[in-house]
Amino acid sequence: MPERVIIHTPAEIEKIRRAGAVTGEVRDAIASAVRPGMTTFDLDQIAGEIIRATGGRSAFLGYGDFPGNVCISVNDTVIHGIGSPKTILENGDIVSIDVGVAIGGALGDCAVTVPIGEISASAKHLLDGTKKALFAGIDAARGGNPLRKVSAAVESVGRHYGLGIVRDYVGHGCGIQLHEPPEVPNFTGWGGGPVLQPGMVICIEPMFNLGGSAVKVDRRDGWTVRTRDGSLSAHFEHMILITEKEAEILTWQKTM
Ligand code: MG
Numbered sequence: 548m549p550e551r552v553i554i555h556t557p558a559e560i561e562k563i564r565r566a567g568a569v570t571g572e573v574r575d576a577i578a579s580a581v582r583p584g585m586t587t588f589d590l591d592q593i594a595g596e597i598i599r600a601t602g603g604r605s606a607f608l609g610y611g612d613f614p615g616n617v618c619i620s621v622n623d624t625v626i627h628g629i630g631s632p633k634t635i636l637e638n639g640d641i642v643s644i645d646v647g648v649a650i651g652g653a654l655g656d657c658a659v660t661v662p663i664g665e666i667s668a669s670a671k672h673l674l675d676g677t678k679k680a681l682f683a684g685i686d687a688a689r690g691g692n693p694l695r696k697v698s699a700a701v702e703s704v705g706r707h708y709g710l711g712i713v714r715d716y717v718g719h720g721c722g723i724q725l726h727e728p729p730e731v732p733n734f735t736g737w738g739g740g741p742v743l744q745p746g747m748v749i750c751i752e753p754m755f756n757l758g759g760s761a762v763k764v765d766r767r768d769g770w771t772v773r774t775r776d777g778s779l780s781a782h783f784e785h786m787i788l789i790t791e792k793e794a795e796i797l798t799w800q801k802t803m
Pocket of ligand 1: 657718748752
């Protein structure tokens with residue numbers, strides 16, 4: 548049986564389009580607030596203010612008891628990092644910011660990894676490859692294509708760049724709920740998946756590591772996902788609307 552999909556109604560799509568645009572702007576504002584010397588707790592507080600100023604609320608805060616306004620994942624942290632007064636951002640770090648905003652009865656979800664100051668050539672390679680994989684996935688996400696094509700496109704860029712492709716976490720349908728079917732893996736070998744249809748909204752979100760693909764969850768906080776080998780990790784995510792032609796990016800970033 549192909550996995551269930553959700554086709555959003557035109558009225559829902561209008562709400563989702565607005566939530567996506569707000570979320571993209573929020574992500575850009577948070578990303579441009581990143582400064583060396585600040586703690587990730589400070590950045591999370593700023594993110595909370597930026598989100599509240601839109602009239603929306605964080606879709607992550609309180610989701611399964613997540614304590615942050617956004618996910619802030621530094622260097623070897625893959626995803627689900629929690630802002631902490633003990634974590635100071637420094638020149639040469641890479642920091643992933645994952646943002647979810649609930650507004651007007653819909654949700655947006657997107658992520659970006661930003662360099663702080665001058666980063667190493669290998670960190671730049673990681674960021675380039677992960678971002679390129681996201682756009683390869685978006686290019687493959689057309690109505691009528693099997694979802695597998697999206698996964699294959701993302702995976703192929705990751706392999707070409709020699710990066711570790713995280714398998715424990717995947718993209719997902721989105722729009723009205725934070726996580727809707729179907730799952731959107733960044734790798735193949737799991738079957739065909741559903742056929743993409745106009746009206747579907749999905750989040751494509753490659754999570755790639757400079758080293759191996761294995762990850763571990765922090766036992767103390769139960770959230771923070773780090774690479775097992777301590778290598779750097781990057782995460783780029785867009786929420787897109789499937790159409791009959793090329794997908795519409797709902798969380799567009801002007802600076803990306
Ligand atoms: Mg997501």
